[in-house]
Amino acid sequence: xxxxxxxxxxxxxxxxxxxxxxxxxxxxxxxxxxxxxxxxxxxxxxxxxxxxxxxxxxxxxxxxxxxxxxxxxxxxxxxxxxxxxxxxxxxxxxxxxxxxxxxxxxxxxxxxxxxxxxxxxxxxxxxxxxxxxxxxxxxxxxxxxxxxxxxxxxxxxxxxxxxxxxxxxxxxxxxxxxxxxxxxxxxxxxxx
Ligand code: IMP
Ligand code: MG
Numbered sequence: 001x002x003x004x005x006x007x008x009x010x011x012x013x014x015x016x017x018x019x020x021x022x023x024x025x026x027x028x029x030x031x032x033x034x035x036x037x038x039x040x041x042x043x044x045x046x047x048x049x050x051x052x053x054x055x056x057x058x059x060x061x062x063x064x065x066x067x068x069x070x071x072x073x074x075x076x077x078x079x080x081x082x083x084x085x086x087x088x089x090x091x092x093x094x095x096x097x098x099x100x101x102x103x104x105x106x107x108x109x110x111x112x113x114x115x116x117x118x119x120x121x122x123x124x125x126x127x128x129x130x131x132x133x134x135x136x137x138x139x140x141x142x143x144x145x146x147x148x149x150x151x152x153x154x155x156x157x158x159x160x161x162x163x164x165x166x167x168x169x170x171x172x173x174x175x176x177x178x179x180x181x182x183x184x185x186x187x188x189x190x191x192x
Contacts, residue, residue, distance in 0.1 A: 002103050005155045005176050012176035015158060016151065021133075021175065022056065024150045028131060029060030031148065032101070040064035041099040044120075046112065047071040047089065048170065049105035053160035055148075057103065068093045070102075072112055085115045095123035104132040105162050108155075110140030117144065134158065136174075153177075 005012040040063070045054035047069050058067060071089035100120055107113055113130060120128055131148035136155045160172030161167045169176075 004179070005169075005172075006161075007159075007169065010165070010181075011179040012159060012165075013179050014174060015153075016161075016175040020171045021150070021161060023051070024061050025056050025133075028148050028150060029057055030046065032131070033060075033062050035096040035102075036063050036065075038063075040066065042066045042068055042093055043101050043103050044091065044102045045069045046105070046116070049162045050103050050133075050163065052170070053105055054103045062069060066093065067097045070116065072115065072152070085111060087119070091120075094122055095125045097124070097126050100125040100129070102128070102130045104130065106134040106136065106158070107132045107142075108136045108139050110141070112141040113140075113146070114142060114144075119156050133161075150166045174179075 003014075007016070034122070043054060043058055043061075043065055045051055045067065051069075055069070058065065068091050069089065070087070070091055073084070073086040073088055102113070102116055104113060107130075113132070117130075118127065129147040130145075131150075132146050133150040135146060135149045135152050137152050139155045157178040159169045159173050159178075160175045162170050163175065164170050
């Protein structure tokens with residue numbers, strides 16, 4: 001990862017390198033392999049953002065496991081949250097009595113993850129934990145724990161490695177962060 005990225009009017013700079021991401025994913029997977037030894041959890045990836053993280057994570061998982069996906073409504077292409085969430089794709093697996101691990105790309109306000117917690121708890125899993133590659137510091141107001149966090153980051157807009165900019169640049173191998181324009185304050189930055 002070398003240079004800045006120009007997208008429309010915005011400039012992004014390198015933030016987390018491919019090797020750094022993969023090293024951390026191996027550490028998370030090692031911990032998950034230990035914690036779930038003898039169990040067969042279902043990893044539930046949150047579409048679209050978490051698909052790359054989930055695919056790299058589960059290839060480091062050595063215990064029996066299953067995969068499913070869930071999709072929530074996004075905030076459109078605006079970069080600010082409407083605060084309204086809907087389920088666009090539900091689960092295809094039976095959750096009752098199973099160990100469930102929700103896999104997210106990033107936790108920002110915490111709205112999405114709180115919504116999924118409520119949804120899945122209704123189905124009576126035997127356990128429910130969360131893994132998120134990124135956690136924006138000070139943004140989430142959660143009354144429960146994210147058990148496995150890849151990186152705690154400042155509350156900045158980031159793209160790449162599954163995370164989009166108006167649906168683009170999910171395919172980047174590394175993560176970039178937005179360079180604020182001089183006239184912008186951080187609280188004016190939102191996301192898809
Ligand atoms: P939350 O509901 O506010 O926690 O936001 C969760 C979702 O918003 C994530 O799963 C991402 O898909 C998206 N998101 C949040 N922050 C960013 C970002 O900095 N870049 C790209 N997508 C983001
Ligand atoms: Mg997401």
